[in-house]
Structure formats: C-alpha cells, structure tokens
Amino acid sequence: MNIFEQTICELTASVLNSADESVTWEPCVLNKLVEQPPNPEMGDYALPCFSFAKSIRRSPVQIAKELAEKLQSILSPGSAVTGIQAAGSYLNFTVSAVAMAEEVLPDIFNGSYFKEPSKIALERVMIEYSQPNTHKGFHVGHMRNVALGDSLTRIYKYNGYDVVGVNYIGDVGAHIAKCLWYYRNHNTETPPKHFKGEWLGKLYSLAVKKLDDAEGQEKIQFQHEVSQILQKIENKDREFTEEWEMTREWSMNDFHEIYEWLDINFDYIFYESEVDEEGRKIVIEGEKNGTFERSEGAIGINLEAEELGFFMLLKSDGNTLYATKDLALAQRKFDKFGVKRSVYVVGSEQTLHFKQVFATLKRMGYSQVEHCFHLPYALVTLPDGKMSSREGNVILFSQLRKEIIESIQSVHLLEHRMDWTKQELEETAQKIAVAAIKYGMLNQDSNKQIVFSMKDWLVSEGDTGTYLVYAYVRIRSIGRQISCKVNTDVDYSLLTHPNEKKLLRQLLDFNRTILICGEQYRPSILARMLYDFSKDFSRAYNTCSVKHAKNKKLQAARLLLFHCVAETLLQGLHLLGITPPERM
C-alpha cells in the first residue's frame, strides 16, 4: 500500500464506518479492492462499490455517489488527493502529479527505492534451471528455460529472498554411451577447435540414426556394443572414464561459454553423476523399510492413492532412472543447503513426473515438499513439430546468436563503424542480441508454446527487447547533451503533462509489480510492464523535450524525471537478465 492508497482507504473507511456502525471496514481490506481506472482522465485510483451494497443496502451506484459527496466535504485543501468522483458504481480518485513526483523521484535518485524490497530478509529459496545434457547440442529450446530461471533468480534476490540459483547437468545416461560408441567406432572427423560439445551433439544424432537404420545381426551387434560401453562407464573402467571425462569437459566448456555470453551465473552446479549412487541407496533402503515396493523386477512406489499411478524408481537391471536421481537431489537440497522453498524450472512435459517426485518425497517424510514448486513452461517447437536432439532437427543456440548479431551489425551498427571502437561495436551488438533473445523468451506467458522461426527473432521493431534498450539509450543520450547535472532540487509542480504523470505512476508501482512477478513465478509480467513503461517513455520523449523545454526550471524537472525513468528501466532490465548499452 503506497501513501496515496493509504490516504484513499483511510478516508473512505472513516466515512463508511461513520455511516453504518454495524460493519467495520479496515483500510487494508479496502486496499485489496483498489484498481486503476481504464483511462487516466477518469482518475488515478478506483474503488468499486459493489461489495458495500450488501451491508448498506443500497445500489452500488447510489453508494458511490453518496461516498463521493461525503469524501469531497472532508477533503483537506492541501491533500495529495485532489479529486473524487463517482462514475457509475465506481469511486475515482485523482492524485496530484506533484505529490507523486515528490514521493518517488528523490528515492529513485538516491537509490533507496530499489533497496526497499530486500530490506526484509526472507527464507532460503533454491531455483534449479537450465539442466542441459552433456554430449548434446544447446538449442533454442534450452534458452527459454535459462531465461526464465535466471530472471526468476534475480527477481527473488531483489525481493529479499536468500536465493541459491543452481544448475543440474545431465552427464550420465544412455545418450552418452551412444555418442561415445559412434565417436570410437564410426567417426571419421577430427574434433573442431571450438564448440566441441555441439559437435558431440551431432555425433549423438548420427549414432541414433545408425542404430535405428541397422538391421538384423548388425543391429544386435551395435546394441551390444553400446550397452557394453554404458556398463564400462558405470563400472568406472579407466579407459572409458577418461574418455567420458574428456568429452564431458568439451560440453561443459560450450555451456560455460554460452552462460558467460548470456551473463548467467549459477551459485552451484549439481551433476547427475554425483547423485547417481545416492539415489540407488535411497531406493534400496526404501524398499527394505517398505516405503517402496518391487514390481516386475523393478522398484517403485504405488501412488494410486494420490491418483498418480505407479512411479518407477529403479530399473530391473539395477540401473538408476531420472527419478532415482531426483530423490537424491531433493534430499541434498533439503539437508545440505537448508532450502525452505525449492523451485524446479522444467518443461511442462514433466508435470506428471514432478507430481510423482513430490508425492514420493512426502511419503518419505519430507514436509518441505509443501514448498516445492515445479514451474512448467511449454515447448519451443519448429513449424513442422518438436525439436529433438535425437533426430538432430534442432536450431542450435549458437546459430540464433550468430544470425542476430549479424543482423544487428549489418542493419544498424554500420553507421557507427567509423567512429566507434571495434570493441564497442562488438559489445553493443552483444548486449542488444542478449536483450532481443531474453525478452523474446520472457515476454509471453510460460505456458504458451513458442513456434520458432528465425525471421521473427531478427525483428528489431515494436514489442521486442531491442525496443526496451533503445528507449534506455535515448534517455542516456539526453543526459549527455544537457550541461546541468541531475539533481532533486527542482520544481516538481512543473511536471504537468499527462505523459509525464503516466511515467510517475509507473515508477510508483515498480516494486509492487516485481513482488507479484516473484510470487506468481511470472517474469512475463515484468517484461510486459517494462514494455509499457518504455512505450510511455517514448511518448513523453516525443512530447516533453528536455533540450527544448520552455525554461531552465522545466528542463531540470524533466531531466530528473527522465533520469529516474532510466534508472528504473535499468533495474527492470537487469531483473530480466538484460544489460543495455549506453548508446546504439
């Protein structure tokens, strides 16, 4: 509740309570009803009167009218609330722009506004995301996960949580055996110098193809060879372990390079290979004490009571499954990291799996499971269907990155190539590309499918990440051209333009929006808000010139406002994982 909502709710509550003593309205209850009118001319805050109708026993329209009259009569002349009007069943309040400006601009200028949410120290939250498999290419579908998880991590940190952002690398399993089988027996190429992991991904899909295409005796032979490799890796055969470690490193190098380019930092990295044994022990122990049961040679848990069927935990050959490892991983998160809340950013195709994992953990006695949350997101698909590393029909992340960079450089940065350093040109292209990619992944709700088409990602107009960083750059450019320094000793009453007021309102609501984003696990709300904010700025930029302001006083006030817009935009972009360039 900000100062204006507080005033509105307290005033209204006092009038309501004096009119009818049978019911007491608390200001905080009223605050939950407060909305924003559909257009700014109607007012800044709206209070629907439907819920008062029951106790007052009059129509909402009548109540709104009466409340408006009474409120107007008790309004003090110097109040921040300058207007109260009834409009149908709504009560609309207008707040003066000066009061808004005085409330928010100084705090943004000195930076305290952005530290406000983190003042309350909240519980430890672990956010697990990315989870790429080694020996497979990192494709654009993986990017959606990374953008979501990273943004969520930043939002939770901003909101005051003790966040541990973690990665969980899939470095064991049959896909690796297949890849190494092909690498040893059929590969003729020498590994490239760069993107060796991507190259392994190519070998993997070739391996799958070769295995699928083989027939008769040859097929049996191939399958035997692959399973032998899998066994040798599991038995820690020295020769194969070395090869596994070497190729795993190739993939990890690829991943690290991508994360660095994207400015993604994990606090901790788990590997499937390190929870493999732990998982097996948990399951075997669980079977002994009766939590789990043996069925058709395998071990699992009957979750019929939860309507989740039978959940397999260990294969009949004694080998571990994804589920096996997830149990061990969860145990580590709870026991070693003391996690109170645990978020899994994983594709929606695994919704059932996580319901089963959580139900199993609950049966094992982990009460923390109440605070485990699977954040699902829909797939990034190709126009002709699902992307699959197995089949090799993927758009690699490196390809998207390359094409976006080339597009930015050739279409827009060409004009600067004579007067900017090579380094600035490259860094600028990189920052814009990151903005375009991350914003593109975050600006729509995570449960909506994205059909990937390269040409859509090369667009730099309209509702794009480029638009947001462009807005930021415009403001910074103003600052460079005005000789006076930004300061808060300005006449706030000069910011009277509707476009200026819209910006003030955005600034006022910024922290609350981020709080909602976190609690709802939806960075898309932030992305959308920042787009609207940038749009409001662009309008103000075209109507409220700083350079050509009528006088120095107005110039100073606008300079402060736009400076605060830039600072807020910077914070918001940062929470999406985006760092804008200073010029472009």
Added chain:
RNA sequence: GCACCAGUAGCUCAACUGGAUAGAGCAACUGACUUCUAAUCAGUAGGUUAUAGGUUCAAGUCCUAUCUGGUGCGCCA
C-alpha cells in the same frame, strides 16, 4: 482411452486472477526526420473472446458438455 495445458483482431500475444468502452505489436493504409539518433512517434481500419448451455448485480476469466491444437500416461531424460 485417461490426465494436464492452450484456443481472444489476418498473424504473434495482453487483459492487474470475477469488474467500467477487451488492449498492444506485426502486416495494411495516412501523416511526422536541416531531430533530444525515425531501432521512434501520431492516426485509420481490424472482435459474436472456438461452440453450446449454466452460475450472479457483473464472465474472455468460474462450472458442465462438445470441437481443435499441443504434451504426458512403468523400465528414456
């Protein structure tokens, strides 16, 4: 077959979780560059919110059924 997710302008998406006249971007059309960098702005046009019922002061939003697309459903991850 069962379960989950989605269906809103020609296309891609919003709609503060049940509230006022359903909003943006792209594409189309009209207008604004000796500029605070046009990667922008102003405007026009575009809708029976998949369909049919229901719940209530109020439904794109909740309930039921149907249709369409996607994703899962015991030895993959």
